[in-house]
Amino acid sequence: MPEEVKAPITGVVFQVLAKPGDKVGAGDPIIVLESMKMEIPVEAPRAGTVTAVKAKEGETVQEGDTVALLE
Numbered sequence: 001m002p003e004e005v006k007a008p009i010t011g012v013v014f015q016v017l018a019k020p021g022d023k024v025g026a027g028d029p030i031i032v033l034e035s036m037k038m039e040i041p042v043e044a045p046r047a048g049t050v051t052a053v054k055a056k057e058g059e060t061v062q063e064g065d066t067v068a069l070l071e
Contacts, residue, residue: 002051002069003070005045009033010060011033012061015057016055016057020050023047023050024048028043029042029044030044049070052068052069
């Protein structure tokens with residue numbers, strides 16, 4: 001079952017760094033959020049393969065929203 005990667009804060013998706021099929025290591029940034037003029041990377045909680053990215057650049061996400069799935 002895929003693990004959900006969740007937004008740690010409410011913000012605008014500034015940049016999507018990973019796409020489905022990309023292999024990531026623990027701590028690798030998957031997307032970057034912008035909040036209060038700060039850039040906050042959303043990191044992979046563990047090594048794995050990104051199976052889906054649920055957030056698009058320019059979209060606002062809320063704290064706790066699933067932004068990606070990791071297998």
